[in-house]
Every structure is written in C-alpha cells, then in structure tokens.
Amino acid sequence: MVLIYVFFGGMRGTAWANTFQTLVFMVLGIVTFFVIANALGTGDGLIAKMQSISAKVDVSKTTRAEMSKSEFVSYLLIPLSVGMFPHLFQHWLTAKSANAFKLSVVAHPLCIMLVWVPCVLLGIWATTDVAQAAIPPLAKFTAADQNKVLPFLADRLSGKWLGAFLSAGVLAAIMSSLDSQFLCVGTMFTNDIAKRFASGGQMSDRATVLVTRLFIVAVVLLTYSVSMMQLGDVFSLGVWCFSGFSSLFPLIFASLYWKRLTKFGAYACVVAAAGTWLALFVHGVNSGDLDFQLAIPIGSEPLEVMPVTAMLLASTVAVIVGSLVSKPLPEATIRKFFA
16 A cells, blocks of 8 residues: 555655544544543543553553663663654655744654553553453463554454554554655665666656656565564564664764765765674574663673664764775865855
8 A cells, every 4th residue: 555655646645645644543542542541440530540540550561670771771872763764854855945844843742742652551551450351362462462452452442443443543653654765765766876877877757757666666575575574573673673773873963063074984884884783683583582682891790781882883983983094075075065
C-alpha cells in the first residue's frame, strides 16, 4: 500500500497521506486509551480509575531499577538520531519559507505527547495483575510478544470494531515514516548517483521519475525481505536503527559549525559509523542478544553503556582526525558557507 501511493503520489501525495495517517492514529489512540482505562480501573471518574490501575504497576516498570545509571545516560544519545533523518530534511526543504515551520515546532512536542503517553501507559498497565485477570492470555506474553500488546488490549477491552480501527491506526503510524523514507532514498539515489553518471550529467523529467520509481520498488522489495528474517522485536530493531542515525550526528554538527571539516573527514565519519554499527549488530545477532550493553572498564565496576556510545565515539574521532590530516578547504569556500 505504501509503495502504491508513494509510486504515484510523490512528495505531495506522501505529505497528505502522512497528515491523514497521523490524525487517524492520534484520534483512535486517545479514544482507545480512555476506553481501556475505564475498563481496567476502579472508582468514580476517569482520573480515579487511572490512579487505581497505576497503583497496581510493579515498581520495576515505573523506575529504572533494572537499568544502571550509565546505561540510562548513554540511552540519551539515541534521540540525536532525529537530527539525522534524511526524510525530515527533505520534507522541511520543500517549504517555501521558514514561516512554515512555526506551527510544526510548537505542535510537534504536544502531538508526540498525545501519541506516546497513552501507548506507554497502556503497555505498563498490561503488566498488572488486574489486566492479566481481565485478559488471561496476557500472563503468557513474553518479551517477543510485546508488539501484540496494544492491539490485543484494544481487541479484548474496547470491542472488535474499535480494536480493528486502532490496529489500522498503528499501521498508519508506521506507514507515515516508511513512505517518507522510501521517497527520500529514491530522491537521493536519483540526484546524487544516477544523474551523476547520466550522459552529460543531465536526465529528463520523465527519466528522473522512472529511475526514482524503479529504485523505490527495489528498496521496498529489499525491506520486505529483511522484515521476513525476524531478527528481533520491533523495539530492539528500532533502537539499532536510531543508533545508526545518531552515530552520524557529529558529521552534520561539524558541517554546520566547524570550518576545518573536509571531504575526507566526512567520508571517514560515515565509514566509521557504518563499520562500528555493522560489527556490533552482527555481534548481537550471533550472540542471540540484540539488547546487550558494552562494558567500559572504569573503576571497581565496569560501566554499562548502549552500543550507540561506541558508534558515536568512533564517528566523532574519525571526522576530527580525518579532517585534520587532510588539506583544508579553500578560504573562498569557507567564506561562502561561513559568512
């Protein structure tokens, strides 16, 4: 379905589809949240019911008791990935002026809260004795079943129709990221690779659209094939994907603020980021534990950190060393970008 509307709709079609998908998920998510909270909780009023069910949650689900402080701090490196999403760059670069960003900057944190808070609370409530007494199969769920919890709760506690619509809403949320990434990699391939090797460095509009569409089809087939491999649960894979983007953050930061950055430094950063990511991911797959932490031998007890720490450190060192050992940019080029 994503392939169809990206294939025929392009950037404009994708933007409108994203808008509709996000509205569907936000509205249905909030409605489902209230219905499930009302079904699980006790007392008079929605707030009282939410408080009653929250009081049943085990302390391990409401604190970082099972996570060391060093691991938690290193987790904070993963949100740097947002600054490196190519599809966000592309969407924002289509705006006619910076005024188009004002509403997005204000509304984005609020919309994120409306999407995430209900989902997280529902997931936590599903671990309580109350929820498992109301829905016995929940007690048998393992970590591998975490992807099923939200639609399962909706199906059992909010009725078949609302459960079906919420499942559609979850798919809509996934699709709204997937389509943007398909569109972006197709555009990048055409503009940065295909046109460069075309005769005279030029391609007609018809050829540009055709090449982009064919490449997107290839990426969709590859993505679908990888998804069939079932390497891990969606949360673990998401952390790894975001870690890879985070490891490229030093490059965009240096591009914007460091005059000494060179092409060689940029290449070194990408290679170091991709190399460390691949080595650590393969280690996780081979060991059967994608959620492993790295141990840094400091002090009496080693510090546990997320793999993104090693990736970010390697890419940062690479961009600095690679730039310093290579020839600086001409002064005219520096003045062009650092007026």
